[in-house]
Amino acid sequence: RGLTQAAHGTLFLPAPATLECLIGHPTYDGEHPFEFVTPTGAALVGALGAPAPAWPRMTPEATGWGAGTANPAFRPNLLRAVLGAPEVSAEAQGSFVLLETNLDDASGELIAYCIERLLIEGAKDAWATPITMKKGRPAVVLSALAQAPDAGRLTVTMLRESTSLGVRTTAVDRVVRPREMIEVETHYGTIPVKVAGGAFGPPQAKPELDACAARAVELGIPLREVILAATLAAAEVLRARGR
Known part of the structure; x- marks a missing residue:
């Protein structure tokens, strides 16, 4: 909320780069005109993080704190990081x-x-x-x-x-990471993709090789192009899910 001064002049918050990095991640209003998330922090979250609606089931192993230079009156300008081992379910x-x-x-x-x-x-x-x-x-x-x-x-x-x-x-x-099969639409056709999830970091998506190979042979194109198209399509599906 509010405005910030950048090299390109005055920008609305969240800054354009910040918002781009947070696509697919739940956000909420901070209730104060203050830059709570910087582009650097958003880039780290967007590249490495996975949305979590609540504190995850894990065993904390280390913790650390960082403080910003600003000193707002409405809350401490602190960031806490916690490193933990995910709790593995019996399943x-x-x-x-x-x-x-x-x-x-x-x-x-x-x-x-x-x-x-x-x-x-x-x-x-x-x-x-x-x-x-x-x-x-x-x-x-x-x-x-x-x-x-x-x-x-x-x-x-x-x-x-x-x-x-x-x-x-x-x-x-x-x-074992829990897995599910999804189907994604590409300009080469529908491709099944295996998605591995669970409390082990961001999900991993892997297009089914046999399906990709069949489309590559049918269309006379390199296999790697079909795999790339299916991988990108799966990433968009997972991003839309907020994963």
């Missing part, structure tokens, strides 16, 4: 079993097939990591993440489909 956690085996005599084709079979038969994830074994042999660690009830069955799959002579099992916990 976001899970207990799993990590299955691993070292392979130094399996071809790339066989390893790829093993990963495919593990995923088809219920592994939450499966992957191969390059390592060096005894006598300098190049090898891979074949890994799969399984829910506890599926661990025995997937161990059999790993032993049956690979050249492994044994599988290591380790109990692990996993924290």
